Amino acid sequence: MSLPQHTDVLIIGAGAAGLMCAANAAARGRKVVVVDHANKVGKKILMSGGGRCNFTNMEVLPKHYLSANEHFCKSALARYTQWDFIGLVLKHGVAYHEKKLGQLFCDNKAQDILDLLLDECAQAGASIYTHCEIQTITALSAEKLPARYQLVTSLGEIVCESLVIATGGLSIPTMGATGFGYQVAEQFGLGLKPRTAGLVPFTLSPTQLEQFKDCVGNAAEVSVTCGEQRFAENILFTHRGLSGPAILQISSYWQPGQSLVINLLPNINLVEYLSEQQHARPKVLLTTLMSELLTKSIAQCFCNHVSEIKPINQYTPKEIQTIADVFHTWEIMPAGTEGYRTAEVTLGGVDVDCLSSKTMEAKTQPGLFFIGEVVDVTGHLGGFNFQWAWASGFAAAQFV
Ligand SMILES: Cc1cc2nc3c(=O)[nH]c(=O)nc-3n(C[C@H](O)[C@H](O)[C@H](O)COP(=O)(O)OP(=O)(O)OC[C@H]3O[C@@H](n4cnc5c(N)ncnc54)[C@H](O)[C@@H]3O)c2cc1C
Numbered sequence: 001m002s003l004p005q006h007t008d009v010l011i012i013g014a015g016a017a018g019l020m021c022a023a024n025a026a027a028r029g030r031k032v033v034v035v036d037h038a039n040k041v042g043k044k045i046l047m048s049g050g051g052r053c054n055f056t057n058m059e060v061l062p063k064h065y066l067s068a069n070e071h072f073c074k075s076a077l078a079r080y081t082q083w084d085f086i087g088l089v090l091k092h093g094v095a096y097h098e099k100k101l102g103q104l105f106c107d108n109k110a111q112d113i114l115d116l117l118l119d120e121c122a123q124a125g126a127s128i129y130t131h132c133e134i135q136t137i138t139a140l141s142a143e144k145l146p147a148r149y150q151l152v153t154s155l156g157e158i159v160c161e162s163l164v165i166a167t168g169g170l171s172i173p174t175m176g177a178t179g180f181g182y183q184v185a186e187q188f189g190l191g192l193k194p195r196t197a198g199l200v201p202f203t204l205s206p207t208q209l210e211q212f213k214d215c216v217g218n219a220a221e222v223s224v225t226c227g228e229q230r231f232a233e234n235i236l237f238t239h240r241g242l243s244g245p246a247i248l249q250i251s252s253y254w255q256p257g258q259s260l261v262i263n264l265l266p267n268i269n270l271v272e273y274l275s276e277q278q279h280a281r282p283k284v285l286l287t288t289l290m291s292e293l294l295t296k297s298i299a300q301c302f303c304n305h306v307s308e309i310k311p312i313n314q315y316t317p318k319e320i321q322t323i324a325d326v327f328h329t330w331e332i333m334p335a336g337t338e339g340y341r342t343a344e345v346t347l348g349g350v351d352v353d354c355l356s357s358k359t360m361e362a363k364t365q366p367g368l369f370f371i372g373e374v375v376d377v378t379g380h381l382g383g384f385n386f387q388w389a390w391a392s393g394f395a396a397a398q399f400v
Pocket of ligand 1: 012013014015016017018035036037038041042043044045047048049050053054055056132133134166167168169171172175176177178179180343344345371372373374382383384385386387389
C-alpha cells in the first residue's frame with residue numbers, strides 16, 4: 001500500500017506519542033498520516049507495565065521528570081493532565097486499578113490502551129501505515145508553502161505541511177527502537193543532549209556477584225541513595241546484579257564510577273532494635289534476628305560481614321553499631337548497567353532549548369515537531385513516561 005502524495009501532517013512513529021498526536025490533530029480536521037517502520041504499531045505499549053501498561057500516575061509533577069531544563073515539561077503536562085487521560089480511559093470503558101504509589105494499570109492487558117488509541121485515530125480519520133522506512137527528508141523552499149517537507153519512503157514519496165518526529169528512544173532495539181529521531185534533529189541543526197539508558201538494572205563485578213550469589217531471587221524493601229537522590233522501594237538481587245523498582249529509579253541519576261548507598265532496613269533503627277533484643281531475647285543468634293527482618297539469604301549474607309555470629313547479648317555497643325552500619329549503609333559501586341537491551345527509557349535526546357514548550361515545534365525549523373521520548377524529557381518509573389508521551393503528543397496536535 002503506498003502513501004498518499006500529500007498530507008497536512010505526517011507523523012513518524014506509531015507509538016504512544018505518535019498515536020496520541022495523530023488522533024488529536026485529525027480531530028481538529030487536519031489530514032494526518034502516521035508511518036512506522038515496524039510490522040506492528042505500539043509495541044512498547046504492549047510490553048509495558050509487565051503487559052498491563054502503567055498508563056499514568058495519580059500524581060504527576062515536574063519533579064517526576066529529568067531534563068536539562070526542568071521547566072520545559074510543565075506547559076505540556078499542565079495542558080494534558082493525568083485526569084484527561086483517565087477520562088479517555090473511562091470513555092473507552094477500559095478497566096483499570098491503582099497498584100501502588102498512584103500507578104494506574106489496566107485490569108486486563110496493555111492492548112486495551114493501544115486499542116483505545118487506534119480507535120481514537122480511526123474515529124478522527126488518521127491513516128496509519130506500517131513497514132514504512134524513511135529514506136530522505138527534505139525541507140522545501142518557501143515558495144512551496146504550505147508544503148514544507150518532502151519525504152522519500154519505502155511506501156512512496158509524500159509531501160507534508162507539518163512533520164512530527166515521534167520515533168522514541170533507543171531502549172529495546174529488538175522492538176524497533178532506532179536513533180532516527182536524533183538523526184533528524186542533527187540534519188536540521190538542532191542540539192542533542194547525551195543519551196544513556198535509564199530505568200535500567202545495574203550489573204555487578206564477578207567478585208560482587210560471587211559475594212551476593214546466595215541472594216539471587218531475593219527482594220527487600222529498601223531505600224537507595226545516589227548523590228542527592230533517594231528512592232524507597234523494592235530491590236531485587238539478580239544473576240547479573242541488582243534490579244527492582246528502587247534500582248531502576250536510581251539508575252536514571254547514576255553516573256559510572258558513583259557508588260550507591262542502600263539502607264536495607266529503612267524503617268527500623270537497628271541499634272535501638274538490637275539493643276532491645278539484647279535484653280528481651282539475649283540468647284538468640286544475630287542471624288536469627290536478622291532473618292526476621294529480611295529474607296534468610298540476605299540476612300545471612302550481610303551478617304557474614306560481621307566478624308563473628310554470636311548470641312545477641314554477646315555484642316558490645318560498638319559491635320552493635322557496626323552491625324547496624326552494615327545493614328543501614330551498604331555501599332556498593334555497580335560495574336555498569338544492562339544498557340539499552342533492557343532499559344525502559346533513554347535519558348537525554350533532542351535539546352529542549354531548541355523546541356517550543358508550548359507547541360513542541362523546533363524553534364529554527366518551522367513545521368518540524370518532536371514529541372515523546374525522543375525529546376530530552378524522561379520520567380520516573382510509575383506511568384510518567386506515558387503521561388509525557390500523551391501530553392507532548394497532545395500539545396503538538398494543537399499546532400500541527
Ligand atoms: C519494557 C518496557 C516497559 C515500559 N513500561 C512503561 C510503563 O508501564 N509506564 C510508562 O509510563 N512507561 C513505560 N515504558 C516507557 C514507555 O514505553 C516509553 O516512554 C513510551 O513508549 C515512549 O513513547 P514514544 O511514542 O515516544 O515512543 P515509542 O512508544 O517507543 O514509539 C516509537 C515508535 O517509532 C517507531 N520508529 C522508531 N524508529 C523509526 C524509524 N526509523 N522509522 C519509522 N518508525 C520508527 C517505533 O517502531 C515505534 O513504534 C516502558 C518501556 C519499556 C521498554
